[in-house]
Every structure is written in structure tokens, then in C-alpha cells.
Amino acid sequence: MDYFYTIAFFIFGAVIGSFVNVCAYRIPKGESIAYPPSHCPSCGEAIRYADNIPVVSYLILGGKCRSCGSRISLKYPIIELLTGALWAITYSRFGLSLELGYGLFFITILIVLSAIDYDIKIIPNKVLIPAMIISALLLVLYPLNIKTIPLIENLSSGWAIG
Numbered sequence: 001m002d003y004f005y006t007i008a009f010f011i012f013g014a015v016i017g018s019f020v021n022v023c024a025y026r027i028p029k030g031e032s033i034a035y036p037p038s039h040c041p042s043c044g045e046a047i048r049y050a051d052n053i054p055v056v057s058y059l060i061l062g063g064k065c066r067s068c069g070s071r072i073s074l075k076y077p078i079i080e081l082l083t084g085a086l087w088a089i090t091y092s093r094f095g096l097s098l099e100l101g102y103g104l105f106f107i108t109i110l111i112v113l114s115a116i117d118y119d120i121k122i123i124p125n126k127v128l129i130p131a132m133i134i135s136a137l138l139l140v141l142y143p144l145n146i147k148t149i150p151l152i153e154n155l156s157s158g159w160a161i162g
């Protein structure tokens with residue numbers, strides 16, 4: 001049954017990866033991440049639900065827009081695959097736990113930041129600052145649970161000694 005969850009987290013991660021692409025593309029431009037629905041950057045045609053399946057649609061359409069035929073960057077399916085893979089790995093590391101929630105949150109934010117950094121060499125504060133505030137709140141709310149993450153554990157024992 002463990003494989004079932006690993007695969008489920010991979011698929012769900014890939015769907016989130018699709019949303020990561022939307023965020024990475026729109027946040028630096030100051031556009032809404034919720035509206036309008038995904039559209040082709042070349043012709044502006046809205047992407048149908050059936051053509052918006054992570055990775056699969058890219059392969060079926062041969063990496064081209066269905067309406068205008070312009071090439072769609074390989075970075076979109078790569079980010080979907082990467083997010084799916086990291087979600088599956090995070091699940092297999094932590095299982096169904098609170099740590100899994102932290103892990104998925106941080107990994108997803110870091111992929112958004114990396115994608116924007118790769119595109120335009122900027123780490124935008126409007127992603128970084130909310131992520132830092134949420135991280136600080138999580139550390140305050142759940143200090144006991146988060147100690148099980150080795151890096152944090154080392155940091156806190158370092159503080160205790162110092």
C-alpha cells in the first residue's frame with residue numbers, strides 16, 4: 001500500500017507542479033495566479049482541461065500549442081516532473097506526518113523560487129517574505145515535531161551549546 005501513496009504523491013505533486021509553473025510565470029509580472037485560466041503565451045488561447053494534464057499533455061501535443069502550434073518550453077514538464085518526484089521522495093522520507101506537511105510546503109516554495117530565479121535571476125520578496133513568516137509561525141507552533149528533522153535538530157542543539 002506504501003507504493004500506492006508514493007505514486008499518489010507523485011501525481012498530486014505533478015499537478016501542484018503545474019500550478020508552480022503558473023506562479024513562477026505570473027508572480028514576477030504582478031499577475032493574478034488564480035485568474036484567468038492557463039493560456040498559451042504566444043496566441044493567448046485558453047488551454048483546455050484535457051490539454052492541461054501535467055507532463056502527459058506535453059507529450060501528447062508534442063510540446064506544441066494545440067491552437068497555434070508554437071513550441072512550449074520544456075521547462076514546464078520538467079518542473080511538473082521535478083515537483084512530482086520531490087513530493088514522492090518527501091512522502092517516502094516522512095510518511096503521513098506533520099513533517100510531511102512542512103516538507104511539501106518548503107519544497108514547493110523552493111521550486112517556485114528556483115524557477116523564477118532561473119527565468120529572470122530574481123528571488124522575489126513577495127514569495128520569500130510570506131514563506132519566511134509562515135516558517136517562523138510553524139516553528140513557534142510545532143517546535144517539538146520539527147525537531148525530528150535532522151538539520152533543524154542540529155541547529156537547535158548548536159544553539160543550546162552556544
Ligand SMILES: [Zn+2]
Pocket residue numbers: 040041042043044045065066067068069070
Ligand atoms: Zn498558442
